[in-house]
Amino acid sequence: MPESSSAIESTLVENRVFEPNAATVAAARIGGMDAYHALCAEAEQDFEGFWARLARAGLVWHKPFTEVLDESNKPFYKWFQDGELNASANCLDRHMGTPTEHKTAIIFEADDGAVTKVTYKELLAKVSQLANALKAMGVQKGDRVVIYMPMTVEGVVAMQACARIGATHSVVFGGFSAKALQERIQDAGAVAVITANYQMRGGKELPLKAIVDEGLALGGCDSIKNVVVFQRTASACNMVAGRDVLMHEVMAAQSSECAPVMVGAEHPLFILYTSGSTGKPKGVQHSTAGYLLWAKQTMDWTFDLKDNDVFWCTADIGWVTGHSYVAYGPLAAGATQIVFEGVPTFPHAGRFWQTIEKHRCTIFYTAPTAIRSLIKAAETDAKVHPKNWDLTSLRILGSVGEPINPEAWMWYYRNIGGERCPVVDTFWQTETGGHMITPLPGATPLVPGSCTLALPGIITAVVDEMGNDVPNGQGGILVVKKPWPSMIRTIWGDPQRFKKSYFPEELKGYYLAGDGAVRSIDRGYFRITGRIDDVLNVSGHRMGTMEIESALVGKTDLVAEAAVVGRPDELTGEAIVAFVVLKRPVPTGDEAKALATELRNWVAKEIGPIAKPKEIRFGENLPKTRSGKIMRRLLRSLAKGEAVTQDTSTLENPHILEQLSKSN
Numbered sequence: 001m002p003e004s005s006s007a008i009e010s011t012l013v014e015n016r017v018f019e020p021n022a023a024t025v026a027a028a029r030i031g032g033m034d035a036y037h038a039l040c041a042e043a044e045q046d047f048e049g050f051w052a053r054l055a056r057a058g059l060v061w062h063k064p065f066t067e068v069l070d071e072s073n074k075p076f077y078k079w080f081q082d083g084e085l086n087a088s089a090n091c092l093d094r095h096m097g098t099p100t101e102h103k104t105a106i107i108f109e110a111d112d113g114a115v116t117k118v119t120y121k122e123l124l125a126k127v128s129q130l131a132n133a134l135k136a137m138g139v140q141k142g143d144r145v146v147i148y149m150p151m152t153v154e155g156v157v158a159m160q161a162c163a164r165i166g167a168t169h170s171v172v173f174g175g176f177s178a179k180a181l182q183e184r185i186q187d188a189g190a191v192a193v194i195t196a197n198y199q200m201r202g203g204k205e206l207p208l209k210a211i212v213d214e215g216l217a218l219g220g221c222d223s224i225k226n227v228v229v230f231q232r233t234a235s236a237c238n239m240v241a242g243r244d245v246l247m248h249e250v251m252a253a254q255s256s257e258c259a260p261v262m263v264g265a266e267h268p269l270f271i272l273y274t275s276g277s278t279g280k281p282k283g284v285q286h287s288t289a290g291y292l293l294w295a296k297q298t299m300d301w302t303f304d305l306k307d308n309d310v311f312w313c314t315a316d317i318g319w320v321t322g323h324s325y326v327a328y329g330p331l332a333a334g335a336t337q338i339v340f341e342g343v344p345t346f347p348h349a350g351r352f353w354q355t356i357e358k359h360r361c362t363i364f365y366t367a368p369t370a371i372r373s374l375i376k377a378a379e380t381d382a383k384v385h386p387k388n389w390d391l392t393s394l395r396i397l398g399s400v401g402e403p404i405n406p407e408a409w410m411w412y413y414r415n416i417g418g419e420r421c422p423v424v425d426t427f428w429q430t431e432t433g434g435h436m437i438t439p440l441p442g443a444t445p446l447v448p449g450s451c452t453l454a455l456p457g458i459i460t461a462v463v464d465e466m467g468n469d470v471p472n473g474q475g476g477i478l479v480v481k482k483p484w485p486s487m488i489r490t491i492w493g494d495p496q497r498f499k500k501s502y503f504p505e506e507l508k509g510y511y512l513a514g515d516g517a518v519r520s521i522d523r524g525y526f527r528i529t530g531r532i533d534d535v536l537n538v539s540g541h542r543m544g545t546m547e548i549e550s551a552l553v554g555k556t557d558l559v560a561e562a563a564v565v566g567r568p569d570e571l572t573g574e575a576i577v578a579f580v581v582l583k584r585p586v587p588t589g590d591e592a593k594a595l596a597t598e599l600r601n602w603v604a605k606e607i608g609p610i611a612k613p614k615e616i617r618f619g620e621n622l623p624k625t626r627s628g629k630i631m632r633r634l635l636r637s638l639a640k641g642e643a644v645t646q647d648t649s650t651l652e653n654p655h656i657l658e659q660l661s662k663s664n
């Protein structure tokens, strides 16, 4: 169970409500709350019938399913399991012979502003060529392929090509280190890596292939037979004869037709590693049919996607948001989408707004951290204020990845949405596959800072530690009471951990999200109060405290012990603070600064720059109980700079609180 639910606050002071305007309601797929409630009622009355109807309408089946939900081996639920389909065929082939065939699938906006457009037909040809090339290398249905790519058309092509031949992909975010990459390759037992020579970010050419080489050289990756290298830039990179091939060369040798390999509905489409409560990242395994159904359905419901929309999700394909709302959902729904390679602040902090104007973007989906940093930039430099660009093409705004504070919500609503566009604050997780709790643009009255209500068919609740519902207004644990098609199927190679992490016995078989939540008294709206486990959310990126701790203590020549906690941060949501005991006297002054820098760089090397602690404090020990347990609550108070009000009578070594209360 989570360490403490006392961390869950239960105040809700937000009174502003924004009703959807009549025009949006009239045009929406789910127009008005009655339509929303009707769908919820349908799911309640005939749960399996509801999902079967959506699955039949939303997906193209090679072999129709006859069974909807198999609950015989809880919590290893199976959905539509005797059906057969292919995910790539559901994203591409389904549009051939329809007007979507010649529609732009991807508007690629490169880091330097260059634009390339690809139609659905062209995308299918590219995917087929790469799929054929992978097959020619011997990659087969069920094999795992690691993708370590920048945000490019080819990144999406790589994912789709794997899906086309039934290979299970595992995308590793391009900001992860060689070591993190190696660990994921090993855990997945991957047979190939698809990467790029370099990636372009903020005008800089950063190596990717060199990191793959470094990762493979760390050892234990004998399963890898080939490395496919996309040449993003003209610069040469090291190529290992007999192992490494250039993507454009192997593709050119292949036909642009490739029959999709049909797979069972439960076939693992992908594994995506994410942080949990222990040091080792979890390989979240998703299915083909259930996952894809929800990625598409939420495009239709949450974003109310229309044929002439220009959709833009700014997330990287290395995260789940980039899977569901870049690589799969928009394509399955036949959308035109922007794929953006760069960073929001290059060449200036108005880049997002400029890009919206440039491509007449209609639906824009980003993270609160990006919004907060762009607010700050706009406030300090009028030249990058959104008012400099024409944003009237926008009709829906979305937020994802972390709680959005009401101030940032209001700024987004006013300055980007012109008080015209609903803001859909979508709560979900790597494990949920797609949106869970979110407003619907043509139905739900909006309350800043609240993700409002669960989607139809998604049975969420706030409960106490025994799984009993708590009244509205009272904080508790967020759970999902019934399975849903896009849920995590297992943790790759560790079914026991899957059961233990997500379906703890005390919770009556409910899915434990790992977040605290409170529902408003008046409307029953959900507000997420943050993680209740040892997971941090830094700039919308999930980081395990234990993961960072094990990286720190891995520096065995220097570090004896480490504890990592989160501290609220105005810009990044949470910031990482590490308390470190060295194998030498407590350093001060310049020595402390130099050692902190050394350790931060070490963590970047072990995990990736996103895991670097913002602050490192040194002490001769950590606050522990007499039984030797680290008192994390105390450390959280110290990190925040709060006076310690907790009971410290059980503390073995109270004097070190003084030492750890100061920054070095």
Ligand code: PRX
Binding pocket: 274, 320, 321, 399, 400, 401, 402, 403, 404, 425, 426, 427, 428, 429, 430, 431, 451, 513, 514, 515, 528, 530, 531, 537, 540, 541, 542
């Ligand atoms: O704490 C919640 C937060 O992000 C966690 C999931 O992180 P990850 O698996 O990396 O997926 C992020 C993208 C879906 C959740 O447990 N979170 C995500 N969206 C929201 C959120 N917290 C509050 N409001 C949200 N809209």
